[in-house]
Amino acid sequence: MEHIPILKMGNLLLVTIQVDMHDRLAMTLQDDLTSRIVKDQANGVLIDISALDIVDSFIGRMISNTAAMARILDARTVLVGMQPAVAITLVELGLTLHGVQTALNVEKGIALLQRTAT
Amino acid sequence: MEHIPILKMGNLLLVTIQVDMHDRLAMTLQDDLTSRIVKDQANGVLIDISALDIVDSFIGRMISNTAAMARILDARTVLVGMQPAVAITLVELGLTLHGVQTALNVEKGIALLQRTAT
Numbered sequence: 001m002e003h004i005p006i007l008k009m010g011n012l013l014l015v016t017i018q019v020d021m022h023d024r025l026a027m028t029l030q031d032d033l034t035s036r037i038v039k040d041q042a043n044g045v046l047i048d049i050s051a052l053d054i055v056d057s058f059i060g061r062m063i064s065n066t067a068a069m070a071r072i073l074d075a076r077t078v079l080v081g082m083q084p085a086v087a088i089t090l091v092e093l094g095l096t097l098h099g100v101q102t103a104l105n106v107e108k109g110i111a112l113l114q115r116t117a118t
Numbered sequence: 119m120e121h122i123p124i125l126k127m128g129n130l131l132l133v134t135i136q137v138d139m140h141d142r143l144a145m146t147l148q149d150d151l152t153s154r155i156v157k158d159q160a161n162g163v164l165i166d167i168s169a170l171d172i173v174d175s176f177i178g179r180m181i182s183n184t185a186a187m188a189r190i191l192d193a194r195t196v197l198v199g200m201q202p203a204v205a206i207t208l209v210e211l212g213l214t215l216h217g218v219q220t221a222l223n224v225e226k227g228i229a230l231l232q233r234t235a236t
Binding site for chain 2: 005016081106
């Protein structure tokens with residue numbers, strides 16, 4: 001598969017990352033997502049990583065960059081579904097997800113975006 | 119990745135199929151999904167296939183079977199995001215998705231499930 005699907009739900013876009021990211025796929029996702037934010041006039045992006053067992057510095061940077069791009073386009077990004085082991089690893093490796101909010105799951109992520117939308 | 123993530127949104131479960139399905143992954147998905155329907159008391163399942171360029175008889179049967187299992191557990195299944203080429207192929211090959219409703223995208227799928235929930 002060459003594209004990660006981006007699902008529209010109201011003013012939000014939902015991206016579920018299931019496959020191993022590589023350079024090209026990350027760039028495609030950023031292209032697709034920024035286009036969709038503009039096209040769908042989205043004000044929030046949910047990135048679900050519940051399928052990921054590992055978040056390394058490449059994925060971490062990709063998520064931070066994507067969030068930064070979204071923010072310039074006036075959309076906020078919430079990272080949801082992080083596995084406990086991933087949270088442990090992120091802290092132990094000293095990786096920070098700069099500019100990215102997190103929520104336990106999609107429902108809480110939607111609530112977070114809606115609560116702080118105004 | 120061994121599991122396809124299942125996202126809970128209210129009473130609905132959302133599954134985004136992005137990777138090529140094979141026997142084992144299909145069985146894992148059916149196990150996971152039926153467990154989650156019971157655990158989360160879901161009454162609807164959305165299966166997004168916008169990332170799939172091809173739906174062959176194996177995938178078609180897998181989707182039909184999954185919908186049948188969900189129905190026994192009192193949850194309805196809506197297939198969303200089908201690409202035009204996939205619709206053409208399904209009809210040309212004479213494949214039917216027995217017992218599965220379809221909707222254009224996630225939003226319309228949610229609306230369909232909510233409209234007919236009562």
